[in-house]
Amino acid sequence: MSPIDWFVLIFTIGFITAYGIWKTRGSKNTKEYLLSKKMSWGTIGLSIMATQASAITFLSTPGQAFSDGMRFVQFYFGLPLAMVVLCMTAVPLYQRLHVYTAYEFLEKRFDVKTRSLGAFLFLIQRGLAAGLTIYAPALVLSTILGWEIFYVNLILGGIVVLYTVVGGTEAVSITQKQQMFVIFVGLMVALYMVFALMPQEVGVWEAVQVAGKAGKLESIDFSFDWNNRYNIWSGIIGGFFLQLSYFGTDQSQVQRYLGGKSTTESRLGLIFNGFIKIPMQFLILFIGAMVFVFYQFHEPPLYFNQVEAAKVRRSDNGSEFISLEQKYHQVFTQKREQAIALVEALKQGEPQQIDHAKALLDAQNSAARDIRNEALAIIHRQNEAEGKGKSSDTNYVFLTFVINYLPKGLIGLLIALVICASMSSTSSELNALASTTVIDVYKRSVRPNESESHYLKASQWMTIGWGAYAILFAEFASTLSNNLIEAVNILGSLFYGTILGIFLVAFYVKSVKAKAIFQAAILAEMVVLFCWKFTNISYLWFNLIGCAAVILLGLLLQLFHKQHTDGTSFA
CATH class of the missing domain: 1.20.1730.10 (Sodium/glucose cotransporter)
Incomplete structure (x- = not known):
């Protein structure tokens, strides 16, 4: 700050x-x-x-x-x-x-x-x-x-x-x-x-x-x-x-x-x-x-808890996690284009164009979720190896x-x-x-007769x-x-x-x-x-x-x- x-x-x-x-x-x-x-x-x-x-x-x-x-x-x-x-x-x-x-x-x-x-x-x-x-x-x-x-x-x-x-x-x-x-x-x-x-x-x-x-x-x-x-x-x-x-x-x-x-x-x-x-x-x-x-228009991190993400990058699973981050970036580029297309379709008010743009954006969001789930699996494996429980990064979304x-x-x-x-x-x-x-x-049960002080x-x-x-x-x-x-x-x-x-x-x-x-x-x-x-x-x-x-x-x-x-x- x-x-x-x-x-x-x-x-x-x-x-x-x-x-x-x-x-x-x-x-x-x-x-x-x-x-x-x-x-x-x-x-x-x-x-x-x-x-x-x-x-x-x-x-x-x-x-x-x-x-x-x-x-x-x-x-x-x-x-x-x-x-x-x-x-x-x-x-x-x-x-x-x-x-x-x-x-x-x-x-x-x-x-x-x-x-x-x-x-x-x-x-x-x-x-x-x-x-x-x-x-x-x-x-x-x-x-x-x-x-x-x-x-x-x-x-x-x-x-x-x-x-x-x-x-x-x-x-x-x-x-x-x-x-x-x-x-x-x-x-x-x-x-x-x-x-x-x-x-x-x-x-x-x-x-x-x-x-x-x-x-x-x-x-x-x-x-x-x-x-x-x-x-x-x-x-x-x-x-x-x-x-x-x-x-x-x-x-x-x-x-x-x-x-x-x-x-x-x-x-x-x-x-x-x-x-x-x-x-x-x-x-x-x-x-x-x-x-x-x-x-949808600004690229989010693959995992919002950046402290945990940094630890994973330095671990034995680092290369796999970094590869997923690169794939996530590629999907986001396409997702952003589809999000802009959906906005344009909404402005024009054509139902068919809106439904088509929505379907394409949903597909990109689904692909992004799949990559994110793979990353979460890596983090969970690492946490288990360190004796920790599963962690959630949704608490970091607004903070990020x-x-x-x-x-x-x-x-x-x-x-x-x-x-x-x-x-x-x-x-x-x-x-x-x-x-x-x-x-x-x-x-009530331990010291019932003491002073106010x-x-x-x-x-x-x-x-x-x-x-x-x-x-x-x-x-x-x-x-x-x-x-x-x-x-x-x-x-x-x-x-x-x-x-x-x-x-x-x-x-x-x-x-x-x-x-x-x-x-x-x-x-x-x-x-x-x-x-x-x-x-x-x-x-x-x-x-x-x-x-x-x-x-x-x-x-x-x-x-x-x-x-x-x-x-x-x-x-």
């Missing part, structure tokens, strides 16, 4: 961090540190969005659209309905009970064992997810600086831990407003630049048409298939249960709206998120689709576009976007992990501890073969259904008691893990399966316990 890019990047990150620390200095007790009751609906809404919109969103989502089109937007179709349900149920209940965490409610409804189980399930998945949100921006800086990603993880994780430890939950929420401003500005700049850098003969409408002809703008799939990850049914039904669990039971989100000045402020913040989130994700996916069009094609100054702004997203999401997660550990485990120090040490845990997991994230945006949602879906089932029983099924729900939750989690390991069912359905299993097993086990207690039999 140029000096001006470094200035923009360092100034943006440094100002937001310093502002958050200064604005929230001097937390004197755990209530101020973990649960500030000062937030307006606008701050809550932006904080909720920033918590969900990690660096993974801005690195991996464009890559998802680049490779698979915009079908992923269906993942969010259940979100608005989930926001309405939570505003009617969870928000007033949590506010009325004056809880620090969502899991305190489980003890009031069931017992301390169930509360600890809910907290434990949250801590497992959110601690791992925090590692992914640190790893994502580390990809950026390690690629730019050429540093080992190990050290970049330490630096980025350390910055987030610093201002989260010093300022607590209020620092998280306040800095997220500035971070979301940078994010929205960065998105608009990225969208403008991808159109501005198209060839002169390719206008906005022509670019959109090319994306449509390539199938990248197909956003809704009405077919029903358990194994299809993204269709309208998995999005509305599975996505509804995932979002209901994420925003209703995940402490990283619950803590954001528990900090509202009133129930009304918390509700408005959730509704604001429900209205804005889908358009924002649509925009990010649309940028990815336009980057695909951009690379930013670094190679944006002008000076804007590169720094877009990199700041990615790092701001990481800081906002990771800080929320660390704050929630610390609060859950201190309130639901340490204060003791619990404040414990909260800060827990933040440091979870930060270290997340950084440690980030070091292993490079072995994941999934696109990161999918990986983090798959991870959540393994646990969210079970947690949601516990809460729904607590809310609505008063006949089910503590012993039955505890056993049902453990069995339901085993069902979800079985589906993940041994079936091809789309991960979004895990949320429904886990939730339904908890409810049904809870009812059956409660009936069994009742029969056993009464001394009667089912016969």
Whole structure:
């Protein structure tokens, strides 16, 4: 990067961090540190969005659209309905009970064992997810600086831990407003630049048409298939249960709206998120689709992770990989000609010419994919020889576009976007992990009678501890073969259904008691893990399966316990 890019990047990150620390200095007790009751609906809404919109969103989502089109937007179709349900149920209940965490409610409804189980399930998945949100921006800086990603993880994780430890939950929420401003500005700049850098003969409408002809703008799939990850049914039904669990039971989100000045402020913040989130994700996916069009006219690398590509060139497989790069270049030359021909046919509006040009372009894209798959096979073989898992380069698609094609100054702004997203999401997660550990485990079961200053120090040490845990997991994230945006949602879906089932029983099924729900939750989690390991069912359905299993097993086990207690039999 140029000096001006470094200035923009360092100034943006440094100002937001310093502002958050200064604005929230001097937390004197755990209530101020973990649960500030000062937030307006606008701050809550932006904080909720920033918590969900990690660096993974801005690195991996464009890559998802680049490779698979915009079908992923269906993942969010259940979100608005989930926001309405939570505003009617969870928000007033949590506010009325004056809880620090969502899991305190489980003890009031069931017992301390169930509360600890809910907290434990949250801590497992959110601690791992925090590692992914640190790893994502580390990809950026390690690629730019050429540093080992190990050290970049330490630096980025350390910055987030610093201002989260010093300022607590209020620092998280306040800095997220500035971070979301940078994010929205960065998105608009990225969208403008991808159109501005198209060839002169390719206008906005022509670019959109090319994306449509390539199938990248197909956003809704009405077919029903358990194994299809993204269709309208998995999005509305599975996505509804995932979002209901994420925003209703995940402490990283619950803590954001528990900090509202009133129930009304918390509700408005959730509704604001429900209205804005889908358009924002649509925009990010649309940028990815336009980057695909951009690379119809500008030659992309054979493998977008240039660090890995350079290693392969120096390896025993180097000559084979270089030969594939030469073939890829030849195919791209022909592909570019066909893309220009398609644009000309679209301008003339002749259906036969359009269909003919599209068929030729599809053939060239298919040939390019075949060569790319051969290259991926080489990289996978090398990774296996080195004891590594399969890697994915879709996380590098947008990053490669930013670094190679944006002008000076804007590169720094877009990199700041990615790092701001990481800081906002990771800080929320660390704050929630610390609060859950201190309130639901340490204060409840380990040291229940200490002073406020003791619990404040414990909260800060827990933040440091979870930060270290997340950084440690980030070091292993490079072995994941999934696109990161999918990986983090798959991870959540393994646990969210079970947690949601516990809460729904607590809310609505008063006949089910503590012993039955505890056993049902453990069995339901085993069902979800079985589906993940041994079936091809789309991960979004895990949320429904886990939730339904908890409810049904809870009812059956409660009936069994009742029969056993009464001394009667089912016969």
